[in-house]
Amino acid sequence: MDGQGNLTTLTEPHPLPPRPPQPRAEHPPAPPAAAPPAPRQQNTVQWGAPLPETHQNAWAQLWAAHAAGDLPTAVAGAERIEAALEAEYGPLHPHTITALGARAWLTLTQRADWYDTVQLLIHTALRRSEAGAEPRTETAQVIRNAHAAWHVLAKEDPEGAVELSGPLVDMLTRFKWESRAQDVMRWADNSMSRRPY
Template sequence: MPATPLYSLVISPTGDGLVLTLDGQVLAYGADPGELRAAGRDKLIILAALAGRPIRARATEPDSPAPWWMIVTPDGGVHDVPSHPAPPLPPPRPAAPPSVPPHAGPPEVHRETWAFLWAAHAAGDLPTGVRHAHRLEVELETAHGPRHPYTITALTARAWLTLCQRTDPAATADLLITTALRRWLRSREVAALDQQFGQQSAILSAADAHEK
């Protein structure tokens, strides 16, 4: 399983007791470390269930300065592990980012968003680029449908930017499959229209020849 995301569960002393935080956000206050520890595990199980896969976490307490590592599964399993793997290296920055988008892009009314997402890509701000691409995809799908070339172009851009992030392999794989499926369905629709047009042209040509 991937090294990231890694959740940080911390129990630390306060003025009159203990506080439990997850990634810096307060979850609970109390005096019993065991109760806070259980509350933290419950929250991690919920996060694993929402993610649909096991997640990694690091826990620290005031009486145990050395952290311990765990893997939490959606079915409620909490498994201690001896260490945490090193996170993957960030993807290399392109030597010369493209100055223009690699596709023709959407209609004029959406060109500003299209320019923003590729400007974010050129600046290395991939999360912002993905957000712009997703917003553009939703707007185009609402206006033109999921299989329109405009929508598929925005979906392809989002898939490419998500792939460049390399943060969630499972979600990226699902997105790439969706992109490929929509492209395939669109190609079949175009082929069917071409075939229909060819048949109609043949019928008209035969009718013209008959009249002559």
């Protein structure tokens, strides 16, 4: 529009003013942010499913060691597999729980260190419960084994049995195995009353 109010239609758009020169970057632009790490695999594996192919050879070796009567090698193999599976899938994954259960059973079969065996069985029962492991009858068997192994410990190392009586009673109470919890508490109380001060 001019000063007299006349409107002039342009056949081309008004030219844009020249852009000011962009300052040169001293550093190259940052690369786009990396994608967040993938979440751990969701538990889609059935309880009792075979371990992943990458662990099958080690699994077979540990059971071969067991069959040959080499329980220390079998226990060590189970512990290595368990650690690898826990790092790969997490502590509550069915594969990890399977390896933990194998280690607990092999350790019990070894009949070597009852204190550590009872601790491991308590840990295994609690971990199976936390993971919702199936079948529940296996969890019940681990609980029974912990109680029975504790009785052996009580005969061989009464001091160690007293130390583990609290965690064992806590576990038995959590699973509502009151009669066995009472058994442990009775023994611990009697043992404490017989101690010289």
